[in-house]
Amino acid sequence: MSPAAAAAAAARATSFAATFSASTTPSSRGLLRRPFPGTPAPRRAVASMAVSAPRSAAAASFLERRESERALHFVKYQGLGNDFIMVDNRDSAVPKVTPEEAAKMCDRNFGIGADGVIFVMPGVNGADYTMRIFNSDGSEPEMCGNGVRCFARFIAELENLQGTHSFKIHTGAGLIIPEIQNDGKVKVDMGQPILNGPDVPTKLSSTKNEAVVQAELVIDGLTWYVTCVSMGNPHCVTFGAKELKDLHVDDWNLSDVGPKFEHHDMFPARTNTEFVQVLSRSHLKMRVWERGAGATLACGTGACAVVVAAVLEGRAERKCVVDLPGGPLEIEWREDTNHVYMTGPAEAVFYGSFVH
Numbered sequence: 001m002s003p004a005a006a007a008a009a010a011a012r013a014t015s016f017a018a019t020f021s022a023s024t025t026p027s028s029r030g031l032l033r034r035p036f037p038g039t040p041a042p043r044r045a046v047a048s049m050a051v052s053a054p055r056s057a058a059a060a061s062f063l064e065r066r067e068s069e070r071a072l073h074f075v076k077y078q079g080l081g082n083d084f085i086m087v088d089n090r091d092s093a094v095p096k097v098t099p100e101e102a103a104k105m106c107d108r109n110f111g112i113g114a115d116g117v118i119f120v121m122p123g124v125n126g127a128d129y130t131m132r133i134f135n136s137d138g139s140e141p142e143m144c145g146n147g148v149r150c151f152a153r154f155i156a157e158l159e160n161l162q163g164t165h166s167f168k169i170h171t172g173a174g175l176i177i178p179e180i181q182n183d184g185k186v187k188v189d190m191g192q193p194i195l196n197g198p199d200v201p202t203k204l205s206s207t208k209n210e211a212v213v214q215a216e217l218v219i220d221g222l223t224w225y226v227t228c229v230s231m232g233n234p235h236c237v238t239f240g241a242k243e244l245k246d247l248h249v250d251d252w253n254l255s256d257v258g259p260k261f262e263h264h265d266m267f268p269a270r271t272n273t274e275f276v277q278v279l280s281r282s283h284l285k286m287r288v289w290e291r292g293a294g295a296t297l298a299c300g301t302g303a304c305a306v307v308v309a310a311v312l313e314g315r316a317e318r319k320c321v322v323d324l325p326g327g328p329l330e331i332e333w334r335e336d337t338n339h340v341y342m343t344g345p346a347e348a349v350f351y352g353s354f355v356h
Protein backbone atom coordinates (compact mmCIF):
# COMPACT_ATOMS: atom_id res chain seq x y z
CA MET A 1 0.00 0.00 0.00
CA SER A 2 1.34 3.46 -0.88
CA PRO A 3 1.92 5.94 1.97
CA ALA A 4 -0.97 8.09 0.67
CA ALA A 5 -3.36 5.13 0.56
CA ALA A 6 -2.20 4.07 4.01
CA ALA A 7 -2.86 7.56 5.37
CA ALA A 8 -6.33 7.63 3.82
CA ALA A 9 -7.13 4.20 5.23
CA ALA A 10 -5.81 5.25 8.62
CA ALA A 11 -8.11 8.29 8.58
CA ARG A 12 -11.07 6.01 7.86
CA ALA A 13 -10.18 3.57 10.60
CA THR A 14 -11.87 3.91 13.97
CA SER A 15 -9.85 4.92 16.99
CA PHE A 16 -9.67 2.25 19.64
CA ALA A 17 -8.44 4.23 22.58
CA ALA A 18 -7.51 2.02 25.52
CA THR A 19 -8.69 -1.17 23.87
CA PHE A 20 -6.53 -4.13 24.72
CA SER A 21 -6.12 -7.83 24.69
CA ALA A 22 -4.16 -9.54 27.40
CA SER A 23 -4.82 -12.90 25.81
CA THR A 24 -2.27 -14.59 23.60
CA THR A 25 -4.59 -17.14 21.99
CA PRO A 26 -4.61 -17.30 18.18
CA SER A 27 -8.26 -16.28 18.09
CA SER A 28 -7.65 -13.10 20.02
CA ARG A 29 -4.65 -12.38 17.81
CA GLY A 30 -6.97 -12.67 14.83
CA LEU A 31 -9.28 -10.06 16.32
CA LEU A 32 -6.36 -7.72 16.72
CA ARG A 33 -5.99 -7.59 12.93
CA ARG A 34 -9.17 -5.58 12.42
CA PRO A 35 -8.33 -2.06 13.53
CA PHE A 36 -5.26 -1.54 11.38
CA PRO A 37 -5.22 0.89 8.49
CA GLY A 38 -6.62 -0.80 5.41
CA THR A 39 -9.02 -2.95 7.39
CA PRO A 40 -11.61 -0.53 8.78
CA ALA A 41 -12.55 -1.68 12.23
CA PRO A 42 -16.03 -2.40 13.48
CA ARG A 43 -17.15 0.00 16.21
CA ARG A 44 -17.37 -2.64 18.89
CA ALA A 45 -15.37 -4.21 21.65
CA VAL A 46 -12.32 -6.22 20.70
CA ALA A 47 -11.46 -8.75 23.39
CA SER A 48 -11.56 -5.96 25.88
CA MET A 49 -13.07 -5.68 29.31
CA ALA A 50 -12.71 -1.91 29.05
CA VAL A 51 -15.21 -1.53 26.21
CA SER A 52 -17.27 -4.72 26.38
CA ALA A 53 -20.36 -2.90 27.70
CA PRO A 54 -22.41 -0.72 25.30
CA ARG A 55 -20.91 2.74 25.24
CA SER A 56 -22.89 5.56 26.72
CA ALA A 57 -23.35 8.77 24.73
CA ALA A 58 -20.93 10.52 27.07
CA ALA A 59 -18.26 7.88 26.57
CA ALA A 60 -18.73 7.96 22.80
CA SER A 61 -18.38 11.71 22.69
CA PHE A 62 -15.26 11.48 24.83
CA LEU A 63 -13.73 9.09 22.31
CA GLU A 64 -14.82 11.27 19.37
CA ARG A 65 -13.22 14.27 21.03
CA ARG A 66 -10.00 12.36 21.58
CA GLU A 67 -10.08 11.34 17.94
CA SER A 68 -10.33 14.92 16.76
CA GLU A 69 -7.37 16.05 18.84
CA ARG A 70 -3.77 15.11 18.14
CA ALA A 71 -4.26 11.40 18.70
CA LEU A 72 -1.39 9.13 17.78
CA HIS A 73 -2.50 5.57 17.13
CA PHE A 74 -0.17 2.90 18.37
CA VAL A 75 0.03 -0.83 18.83
CA LYS A 76 1.98 -2.35 21.66
CA TYR A 77 3.97 -5.49 20.82
CA GLN A 78 6.08 -7.73 22.97
CA GLY A 79 8.87 -10.16 22.21
CA LEU A 80 9.62 -12.32 25.25
CA GLY A 81 8.37 -9.54 27.50
CA ASN A 82 10.58 -6.88 25.88
CA ASP A 83 7.74 -4.49 25.01
CA PHE A 84 7.48 -1.72 22.45
CA ILE A 85 5.02 0.95 21.38
CA MET A 86 4.89 0.62 17.60
CA VAL A 87 4.06 3.69 15.52
CA ASP A 88 3.02 3.59 11.86
CA ASN A 89 5.37 6.26 10.50
CA ARG A 90 5.31 5.07 6.87
CA ASP A 91 4.29 8.47 5.53
CA SER A 92 7.22 10.39 6.99
CA ALA A 93 10.96 10.12 7.59
CA VAL A 94 10.53 12.19 10.78
CA PRO A 95 9.45 10.30 13.94
CA LYS A 96 5.92 11.28 15.02
CA VAL A 97 6.97 11.64 18.65
CA THR A 98 10.00 13.33 20.17
CA PRO A 99 12.49 11.52 22.41
CA GLU A 100 10.97 13.35 25.40
CA GLU A 101 7.45 12.21 24.47
CA ALA A 102 8.76 8.67 23.95
CA ALA A 103 10.20 8.65 27.47
CA LYS A 104 6.79 9.77 28.83
CA MET A 105 4.93 7.14 26.81
CA CYS A 106 7.27 4.40 28.10
CA ASP A 107 6.78 5.35 31.75
CA ARG A 108 4.99 2.42 33.44
CA ASN A 109 3.17 4.64 35.92
CA PHE A 110 2.62 7.93 34.14
CA GLY A 111 2.43 6.64 30.57
CA ILE A 112 1.57 3.57 28.51
CA GLY A 113 4.56 1.59 29.72
CA ALA A 114 7.18 0.03 27.44
CA ASP A 115 10.90 -0.56 26.97
CA GLY A 116 10.94 1.61 23.84
CA VAL A 117 9.05 3.30 21.01
CA ILE A 118 9.62 1.96 17.48
CA PHE A 119 8.80 3.77 14.23
CA VAL A 120 8.00 2.04 10.92
CA MET A 121 9.41 4.49 8.37
CA PRO A 122 9.94 4.60 4.61
CA GLY A 123 12.86 2.51 3.35
CA VAL A 124 16.10 4.04 2.05
CA ASN A 125 18.97 2.65 -0.05
CA GLY A 126 16.82 -0.14 -1.50
CA ALA A 127 15.45 -1.28 1.88
CA ASP A 128 11.70 -1.93 2.21
CA TYR A 129 11.42 0.02 5.49
CA THR A 130 13.50 1.91 8.00
CA MET A 131 13.32 1.10 11.71
CA ARG A 132 14.10 3.73 14.30
CA ILE A 133 13.72 3.27 18.03
CA PHE A 134 13.87 5.38 21.15
CA ASN A 135 14.78 3.64 24.41
CA SER A 136 12.57 4.26 27.43
CA ASP A 137 14.96 7.03 28.53
CA GLY A 138 14.56 8.76 25.13
CA SER A 139 18.02 7.84 23.82
CA GLU A 140 18.27 6.36 20.34
CA PRO A 141 20.03 3.01 19.89
CA GLU A 142 21.23 1.65 16.56
CA MET A 143 19.34 -1.63 16.70
CA CYS A 144 16.91 -3.76 18.67
CA GLY A 145 16.63 -7.52 18.15
CA ASN A 146 13.31 -8.18 19.86
CA GLY A 147 12.05 -4.94 18.36
CA VAL A 148 12.82 -5.98 14.79
CA ARG A 149 10.77 -9.18 15.23
CA CYS A 150 7.87 -7.04 16.47
CA PHE A 151 8.53 -4.69 13.54
CA ALA A 152 8.12 -7.54 11.03
CA ARG A 153 4.86 -8.69 12.59
CA PHE A 154 3.57 -5.10 12.67
CA ILE A 155 4.37 -4.61 8.97
CA ALA A 156 2.49 -7.81 8.15
CA GLU A 157 -0.55 -6.40 9.98
CA LEU A 158 -0.26 -2.95 8.39
CA GLU A 159 0.11 -4.38 4.89
CA ASN A 160 -2.40 -7.19 5.51
CA LEU A 161 0.12 -9.91 4.60
CA GLN A 162 -0.47 -13.55 5.46
CA GLY A 163 2.01 -16.43 5.68
CA THR A 164 5.78 -16.26 5.35
CA HIS A 165 7.41 -12.96 4.41
CA SER A 166 10.82 -11.38 4.70
CA PHE A 167 11.67 -7.70 4.68
CA LYS A 168 14.81 -5.64 4.15
CA ILE A 169 14.99 -3.23 7.07
CA HIS A 170 17.36 -0.30 7.17
CA THR A 171 18.58 0.29 10.75
CA GLY A 172 21.37 2.14 12.48
CA ALA A 173 23.19 -1.20 12.41
CA GLY A 174 22.84 -1.58 8.63
CA LEU A 175 20.53 -3.90 6.72
CA ILE A 176 18.64 -6.37 8.92
CA ILE A 177 16.42 -9.08 7.41
CA PRO A 178 13.59 -10.55 9.50
CA GLU A 179 11.55 -13.43 8.07
CA ILE A 180 8.13 -14.37 9.40
CA GLN A 181 7.91 -18.14 9.52
CA ASN A 182 4.92 -20.45 9.13
CA ASP A 183 4.68 -20.94 12.89
CA GLY A 184 4.47 -17.16 13.40
CA LYS A 185 7.96 -16.89 14.90
CA VAL A 186 10.39 -14.49 13.27
CA LYS A 187 13.89 -15.51 12.21
CA VAL A 188 16.23 -12.55 11.79
CA ASP A 189 19.50 -12.26 9.92
CA MET A 190 21.20 -9.95 12.39
CA GLY A 191 24.31 -9.42 10.25
CA GLN A 192 27.91 -9.76 11.41
CA PRO A 193 29.11 -9.02 14.93
CA ILE A 194 31.68 -6.25 15.34
CA LEU A 195 34.59 -7.26 17.55
CA ASN A 196 37.15 -4.52 17.05
CA GLY A 197 37.33 -2.73 20.42
CA PRO A 198 37.18 0.91 19.24
CA ASP A 199 34.27 0.04 16.92
CA VAL A 200 32.17 -1.63 19.66
CA PRO A 201 33.01 0.93 21.17
CA THR A 202 35.14 0.22 24.22
CA LYS A 203 38.37 1.71 25.48
CA LEU A 204 39.41 -1.68 26.91
CA SER A 205 42.55 -3.01 25.23
CA SER A 206 42.19 -5.89 22.83
CA THR A 207 43.24 -9.29 24.14
CA LYS A 208 42.63 -11.65 21.20
CA ASN A 209 43.58 -10.30 17.77
CA GLU A 210 41.66 -7.02 17.68
CA ALA A 211 38.85 -8.32 19.95
CA VAL A 212 38.31 -7.64 23.65
CA VAL A 213 37.85 -11.12 25.11
CA GLN A 214 37.85 -11.86 28.86
CA ALA A 215 39.34 -8.45 29.60
CA GLU A 216 39.39 -7.31 33.21
CA LEU A 217 36.98 -4.60 34.36
CA VAL A 218 36.97 -3.59 38.02
CA ILE A 219 33.62 -2.54 39.48
CA ASP A 220 33.08 -2.10 43.22
CA GLY A 221 36.18 -4.17 44.07
CA LEU A 222 35.21 -7.10 41.82
CA THR A 223 37.33 -7.90 38.76
CA TRP A 224 34.84 -8.91 36.08
CA TYR A 225 35.97 -10.75 32.95
CA VAL A 226 34.22 -9.11 30.03
CA THR A 227 33.97 -9.74 26.29
CA CYS A 228 32.82 -6.81 24.18
CA VAL A 229 30.64 -7.37 21.11
CA SER A 230 28.65 -4.96 18.97
CA MET A 231 25.56 -6.17 17.12
CA GLY A 232 25.27 -2.64 15.80
CA ASN A 233 24.74 -1.62 19.43
CA PRO A 234 27.33 -2.18 22.17
CA HIS A 235 27.31 -5.17 24.52
CA CYS A 236 29.55 -6.14 27.42
CA VAL A 237 29.17 -9.85 28.20
CA THR A 238 30.37 -11.42 31.44
CA PHE A 239 30.45 -15.02 32.61
CA GLY A 240 31.94 -14.13 36.00
CA ALA A 241 34.51 -12.33 38.09
CA LYS A 242 37.93 -13.27 39.52
CA GLU A 243 36.63 -13.22 43.09
CA LEU A 244 33.49 -15.28 42.34
CA LYS A 245 33.56 -19.06 42.14
CA ASP A 246 30.49 -19.20 39.92
CA LEU A 247 28.11 -16.58 38.56
CA HIS A 248 24.51 -17.28 39.56
CA VAL A 249 22.69 -14.72 37.50
CA ASP A 250 19.52 -14.82 39.60
CA ASP A 251 21.44 -13.70 42.69
CA TRP A 252 22.35 -10.27 41.33
CA ASN A 253 20.50 -7.05 41.86
CA LEU A 254 20.85 -5.64 38.36
CA SER A 255 19.61 -2.17 39.23
CA ASP A 256 22.59 -1.92 41.59
CA VAL A 257 25.38 -3.30 39.41
CA GLY A 258 23.96 -2.63 35.91
CA PRO A 259 24.33 1.17 35.86
CA LYS A 260 27.98 0.83 36.92
CA PHE A 261 28.69 -1.12 33.74
CA GLU A 262 26.44 1.07 31.59
CA HIS A 263 28.16 4.31 32.59
CA HIS A 264 31.73 2.97 33.01
CA ASP A 265 34.46 5.15 31.48
CA MET A 266 35.54 2.21 29.32
CA PHE A 267 32.29 2.50 27.31
CA PRO A 268 32.16 5.88 25.57
CA ALA A 269 28.69 5.20 24.09
CA ARG A 270 27.51 3.51 27.33
CA THR A 271 26.79 -0.22 27.07
CA ASN A 272 24.25 -3.00 27.43
CA THR A 273 25.49 -5.67 29.85
CA GLU A 274 24.71 -9.39 29.88
CA PHE A 275 25.34 -11.64 32.89
CA VAL A 276 25.57 -15.25 31.73
CA GLN A 277 25.54 -18.77 33.14
CA VAL A 278 26.53 -21.72 30.96
CA LEU A 279 24.02 -24.56 31.43
CA SER A 280 25.60 -26.67 28.66
CA ARG A 281 27.57 -26.05 25.47
CA SER A 282 24.31 -25.33 23.65
CA HIS A 283 22.22 -23.83 26.44
CA LEU A 284 22.93 -20.52 28.13
CA LYS A 285 21.03 -18.46 30.68
CA MET A 286 21.33 -14.69 30.83
CA ARG A 287 20.00 -11.57 32.47
CA VAL A 288 20.44 -8.17 30.94
CA TRP A 289 20.85 -4.57 31.99
CA GLU A 290 20.03 -2.50 28.93
CA ARG A 291 21.51 0.84 28.06
CA GLY A 292 18.73 3.40 28.25
CA ALA A 293 16.10 0.93 29.48
CA GLY A 294 17.45 -0.84 32.59
CA ALA A 295 16.65 -4.45 33.47
CA THR A 296 14.39 -5.87 30.78
CA LEU A 297 12.90 -9.33 30.37
CA ALA A 298 14.80 -9.97 27.14
CA CYS A 299 17.30 -8.48 24.73
CA GLY A 300 17.67 -9.95 21.24
CA THR A 301 20.91 -8.22 20.31
CA GLY A 302 22.14 -9.16 23.80
CA ALA A 303 21.39 -12.87 23.27
CA CYS A 304 23.29 -12.72 19.94
CA ALA A 305 26.24 -11.01 21.62
CA VAL A 306 26.20 -13.65 24.38
CA VAL A 307 26.53 -16.54 21.91
CA VAL A 308 29.33 -14.73 20.05
CA ALA A 309 31.14 -14.10 23.36
CA ALA A 310 30.61 -17.71 24.50
CA VAL A 311 32.13 -19.00 21.25
CA LEU A 312 35.07 -16.59 21.49
CA GLU A 313 35.69 -17.74 25.07
CA GLY A 314 35.39 -21.43 24.06
CA ARG A 315 32.40 -21.99 26.33
CA ALA A 316 29.69 -22.95 23.81
CA GLU A 317 28.86 -24.13 20.31
CA ARG A 318 27.75 -21.72 17.61
CA LYS A 319 24.11 -22.77 17.90
CA CYS A 320 22.53 -22.26 21.32
CA VAL A 321 19.26 -21.75 23.10
CA VAL A 322 19.54 -18.69 25.30
CA ASP A 323 17.15 -18.50 28.25
CA LEU A 324 16.11 -14.99 29.23
CA PRO A 325 13.72 -13.99 32.01
CA GLY A 326 10.97 -13.61 29.35
CA GLY A 327 11.66 -16.94 27.60
CA PRO A 328 14.08 -18.62 25.19
CA LEU A 329 15.67 -17.41 21.94
CA GLU A 330 17.39 -19.62 19.37
CA ILE A 331 20.69 -18.11 18.27
CA GLU A 332 23.17 -19.30 15.66
CA TRP A 333 26.47 -17.66 14.68
CA ARG A 334 27.22 -19.21 11.32
CA GLU A 335 30.82 -19.94 10.50
CA ASP A 336 30.40 -19.78 6.70
CA THR A 337 28.81 -16.31 6.53
CA ASN A 338 29.86 -14.86 9.92
CA HIS A 339 26.20 -13.76 10.27
CA VAL A 340 24.20 -14.23 13.47
CA TYR A 341 20.62 -15.53 13.26
CA MET A 342 18.02 -15.07 15.96
CA THR A 343 14.64 -16.83 16.10
CA GLY A 344 11.85 -16.01 18.51
CA PRO A 345 8.27 -14.87 18.99
CA ALA A 346 6.60 -11.45 18.71
CA GLU A 347 2.97 -10.52 19.18
CA ALA A 348 0.56 -7.62 19.44
CA VAL A 349 -0.96 -7.22 22.89
CA PHE A 350 -2.54 -3.79 23.07
CA TYR A 351 -3.64 -1.01 20.77
CA GLY A 352 -4.83 2.48 21.42
CA SER A 353 -4.27 6.18 20.99
CA PHE A 354 -1.89 8.55 22.67
CA VAL A 355 -2.98 12.17 22.84
CA HIS A 356 -0.11 14.63 22.62
Ligand SMILES: N[C@@H](CCC[C@H](N)C(=O)O)C(=O)O
Pocket: 082, 135, 140, 141, 142, 143, 144, 145, 146, 147, 233, 234, 272, 290, 291, 292, 293, 296, 298, 299, 300, 301, 302
Ligand atom coordinates in the same frame (compact mmCIF):
# COMPACT_ATOMS: atom_id res chain seq x y z
N1 LIG B 1 16.04 -4.78 23.74
C1 LIG B 1 16.73 -4.61 22.54
C2 LIG B 1 17.88 -3.63 22.56
C3 LIG B 1 17.37 -2.20 22.63
C4 LIG B 1 18.46 -1.18 22.51
C5 LIG B 1 19.37 -1.13 23.69
N2 LIG B 1 18.71 -0.73 24.89
C6 LIG B 1 20.53 -0.17 23.38
O1 LIG B 1 20.52 0.99 23.82
O2 LIG B 1 21.45 -0.58 22.67
C7 LIG B 1 17.03 -5.90 21.84
O3 LIG B 1 16.16 -6.78 21.90
O4 LIG B 1 18.04 -6.03 21.15
